[in-house]
Amino acid sequence: MADNLALASTEIVEKTGPVSRGIVRRLVKNPRTCISGAFFIIIVLVVLIGPLIYPITYREQVGIPLSQDGLLGTDDFGRDVLARLIIATRTSMLVAVGAVIIALLAGVGLGLLAGFLGGWTSTIIMRGSDILLSFPAVILAIAAVAILGPDLINVVLVIGVLYVPRFTRVVYAQSVAIRSAQYVDAERVNGTSTASIISRTVLPNVMSTVIVQASLSLSFAIQVEAGLSFLGLGAQPPLASLGTMISSGRDFLEVQPTMLIYPSLLLIAIVLAVNVLGDGLRDVLDPRRAFAR
Amino acid sequence: MPEETGSSVRAPLLKVDDLSVNFEMSGKGSAAVDNVSYAINRGEVLAIVGESGSGKSVSSMAILGLLPPNARVQGRIEFDGENLLELSPDQLRQLRGQKIAMIFQEPMTALDPVYTIGEQIVEAIRAHSRMSKKDAQRRALELLYLVRLPEPERRINHYPHQLSGGQLQRIVIAMAVSCDPDLLIADEPTTALDVTVQAEILELLRDLGARLNASVLFITHDMGVVADLADRVIVMRDGRIVEEALVGDLFAAPKAEYTQNLLNSVPHLGKTQNEEPPQSAQVSRSAGAVPEPTVLSFNKVEITYSGRAGSDDFKAVEDVSIEVRQGEVVGLVGESGSGKSTLGRCAMGLLKPSAGSVSVCGTDITSMSSRKLRPKRNEFSMVFQDPASSLNPRQTLGEIVAKPLKLHTKLSASDVRRRVEEMLERVRVPSSWGERYPHELSGGQRQRIGIARALVLSPRLLIADEPTSALDVSVQATVLDLFKELQSELGFSCLFITHDLGVVEELADRIAVLRAGRLVEFGNATDVLNSSEHEYTRRLVLSAPVPDPEAQKKRRSEFAQVNSQ
Structure with missing residues (x-):
């Protein structure tokens, strides 16, 4: 059947680069993602080096209380509002990022175990996360922090634990699907150990979903932290967080409205930017959309 | 069925003239069907054969106006004197099901799982005729007898999941013929079925076409099925017609080189x-x-x-x-x-x-x-069925083939690379493709990689x-x-x-x-x-269609014999 070889050369080959190469390009293509991404980078820079560059510390009294001294005015103790905004952003972001890291590590680990081992392990893990999910997150967080004591570390832990099921669920669903893919069978036939299959084959394939989930969770974590601090359960004075600044700004609405407006606007902007960025990441990383032609 | 040779005096039932279909995708247009013309006479079975991407399904979807909105259709499709491309959506809907009916590939997804098959047939009948519910039900039962569904009185109240794939395809056919259509379009109706079931469904289609005097447009990739059923054949490739011939002529003396290759490729x-x-x-x-x-x-x-x-x-x-x-x-x-x-x-x-x-x-x-x-x-190792899912999409071909070597041998990195390149060449994939990813390959090439991975350790x-x-x-x-x-x-x-x-x-x-x-x-x-000696083996052997109309005719009657025993 030599004549068949002639046909072999006509097989159609899709000529495209590896998917990863196109991701940045496609991210930049979308203007909404671009703007929110740029804003997010600025926020990260503020968090990292803001207090080093801006010469005034957030506890320093720089002028008369509730005046226009300083760039954005002063608060009821005469402290510089801009310095406090910088430190508040840092507090809120660190709490949120810390919480998401806890949720991600625990959630991904549990999800992989439940998805790959199945049986009783998966029943216990998944029912556990169902129980956690069945309570409204904010109310549970308020209760937990109230019991544990109003401390930032507690806020990080509580938000982290509350968000574990979000990661467990998506990772579980994906790894169940991947477990039955033939390339996992192929790895077994190769003689790869189970631990290596989970970490080298399944994990990279669920990673894009995890990244998207992380960026979306980050915006929720920022909101929950702001809520808790607003109620006095998060950052304790003199430390500022966006929630505490909004809370104290409320008392001086008639005298100095900017004290409420600036932290509120900043909170809205950060949450919006993280959300839009998450949406953009999902569009690019979701395999179903990325591979669609 | 009498073999009409196209010399019939009457005008053909369906006439497709210079049909082109373009899909617009992000600015670029790609031609799925390119200047295709053909005609179907009344009572004739026309088979369109082609491999994936040949445009065989797209050209028939165009007839029914079922193409997605980004498709641009040009040319003329004349059915019973009317140009289908100029009809309003309402007029088209009138035509569909009544004059032109369609049988789909997957009977499981073509039926609604929440209604009984009886309700679905009744609905199909009443969509196009003013029949009372009772009459429609009687007609539905008749149809089930017509498509030879076993125990129709009981089965009419069953839900789709209670029936087998072959039985479901009979139901789909019953719905298609419920309004005595002039043209039956069957898009790979037996591809999802087992061979013995396929043989029975083909027998039914042949019988129905003759009994209802309907024309059949049969779309398939299987040359054996063509030999079994068709009067006339069109071979398509890359959106163009490569060859058109009467079924006997095509198999006896294929003219186009592509058809010859295709016929040679069919294992039978x-x-x-x-x-x-x-x-x-x-x-x-x-x-x-x-x-x-x-x-x-x-x-x-x-x-x-x-x-x-x-x-x-x-x-x-x-x-x-x-x-x-x-x-x-x-x-x-x-x-x-x-x-x-x-x-x-x-x-x-x-x-x-x-x-x-x-x-x-x-x-x-x-x-x-x-x-x-x-x-x-x-x-020992394994080659898997689905080349699309047996290769990890996030690994390069080189990594995939090298994996067994890394697990079972202590070869140095350069030795591994050499062995991988040697193996790629062995399976006729350029050895320079080690850096590529599976989605850049065609199905056949992927399967070669699967074979390379399985054989890289020279298993017993x-x-x-x-x-x-x-x-x-x-x-x-x-x-x-x-x-x-x-x-x-x-x-x-x-x-x-x-x-x-x-x-x-x-x-x-x-x-x-x-x-x-x-x-x-x-x-x-x-x-x-x-x-x-075994009856089942003989049934299995005889039901596999052979791309030779004469031989297939003989096998068909033998199969009918074994089947009736």
């Missing part, structure tokens, strides 16, 4: 009878010598899938004993649900048998832990689980050629799992036939295919 029963017998390593080496040692043996194997609490266990395989000797290719044949893939997974140690024993390369793996089995895995035993069933025939032919070549060079033993008897005849020294988890027979390939 009886094809190798005129050629030399399959040349596996065993035949060439052990002619008359002592029997070779056994490489794989199933001994009274039983495999059960345990049901969840409350439901019964399911016995997928029961009391099966097969052995594969050194250098031999054993074909494992069966229809869907026969347990053939389950057996393959069991031989790989991916499933444990619930009774009996399995031994591979001299080791009893029945109760071995997967940890203990791991070091042995260099001696290879399990091939339907490695070519997802491929087009011409690609399948090249992969099978490669497989034969590698087998005779490297001399590995092979358990080749397939539903396609033609493929098995080309490759196998011995054949095991499986049905519903039990071994029907196990013997010499030629004996099993040509002179089997």
Whole structure:
């Protein structure tokens, strides 16, 4: 059947680069993602080096209380509002990022175990996360922090634990699907150990979903932290967080409205930017959309 | 059906003129169908044959106006004197189902799971005629008799999931013919079905077409089915018509080179009878010598899938004993649900048998832990069915093929690379493609990579689980050629799992036939295919269509005989 070889050369080959190469390009293509991404980078820079560059510390009294001294005015103790905004952003972001890291590590680990081992392990893990999910997150967080004591570390832990099921669920669903893919069978036939299959084959394939989930969770974590601090359960004075600044700004609405407006606007902007960025990441990383032609 | 030769005086029922279909995708247009013209006469069966991407389905969807909104259709489609492309959506809807009916590939998804089949047929009837509900129900029952559904009075109240694929396809056909259409468009109606069921459905379609005097536009990739059913054939490739001929002429003397290649590529029963017998390593080496040692043996194997609490266990395989000797290719044949893939997974140690024993390369793996089995895995490996999902999308081809080497050998990085390149060349993939990703390859190329991965450690035993069933025939032919070549060079033993008897005849020294988890027979390939004593094997052999209209006619009547016994 030599004549068949002639046909072999006509097989159609899709000529495209590896998917990863196109991701940045496609991210930049979308203007909404671009703007929110740029804003997010600025926020990260503020968090990292803001207090080093801006010469005034957030506890320093720089002028008369509730005046226009300083760039954005002063608060009821005469402290510089801009310095406090910088430190508040840092507090809120660190709490949120810390919480998401806890949720991600625990959630991904549990999800992989439940998805790959199945049986009783998966029943216990998944029912556990169902129980956690069945309570409204904010109310549970308020209760937990109230019991544990109003401390930032507690806020990080509580938000982290509350968000574990979000990661467990998506990772579980994906790894169940991947477990039955033939390339996992192929790895077994190769003689790869189970631990290596989970970490080298399944994990990279669920990673894009995890990244998207992380960026979306980050915006929720920022909101929950702001809520808790607003109620006095998060950052304790003199430390500022966006929630505490909004809370104290409320008392001086008639005298100095900017004290409420600036932290509120900043909170809205950060949450919006993280959300839009998450949406953009999902569009690019979701395999179903990325591979669609 | 009388063979109309196109010289009929009456105008054709459907006339397609210069039809072009373009899909607009992000600015670029790509032609799916390019200047295609054909006609169907009344009462004629026209088959459109082509491989994937040939535009055969798109051109028929255009007739019904069922193309997605980004499709641009040009040309003229004249049905009974009317240009279908100029009709309003309302007028088209009137036509669909009443004058032109369609039968889809997947009967399971073509029916609504929440209504009984009776309700769905009644709805189809009442959509186009003013019949009372009672009359429609009576008509539905008539139709079920017409499509020869067993026990129609009982089945009319069943839901789709309670019926088998073949029965569902009968229902779909019943709905299609419910309004006495003039034209029946059947898009691969038997592709999702087993061969014995396919033979029955084709018989039904042939019978119905003649009885209702409807024209049939039959779209398929299977040359055997064409030979079985069609009066006239159109061969399509890349959106163009390559050849158009009466069915007898096409198979006797194909004119276009592509058609000749296509016909040569089809593995079918009886094809190798005129050629030399399959040349596996065993035949060439052990002619008359002592029997070779056994490489794989199933001994009274039983495999059960345990049901969840409350439901019964399911016995997928029961009391099966097969052995594969050194250098031999054993074909494992069966229809869907026969347990053939389950057996393959069991031989790989991916499933444990619930009774009996399995031994591979001299080791009893029945109760071995997967940890203990791991070091042995260099001696046997597997080629999987679906080339799209058997390669990790996030690994390069080089990484995929190198993985077994890294696990089982202590070769240096450069030696690994050299061995991988050598292996890629062996399977006729350019050795420079090591950096590419699976999604950049075609199906056939992916399957070659799967073969390279399986053979990179030179195993003694290879399990091939339907490695070519997802491929087009011409690609399948090249992969099978490669497989034969590698087998005779490297001399590995092979358990080749397939539903396609033609493929098995080309490759196998011995054949095991499986049905519903039990071994029907196990013997010499030629004996099993040509002179089997078993009724099921004969049914299976006779139902596989052969791309030769004359031979197929004979086989059809033999099949009808065996079937009626």
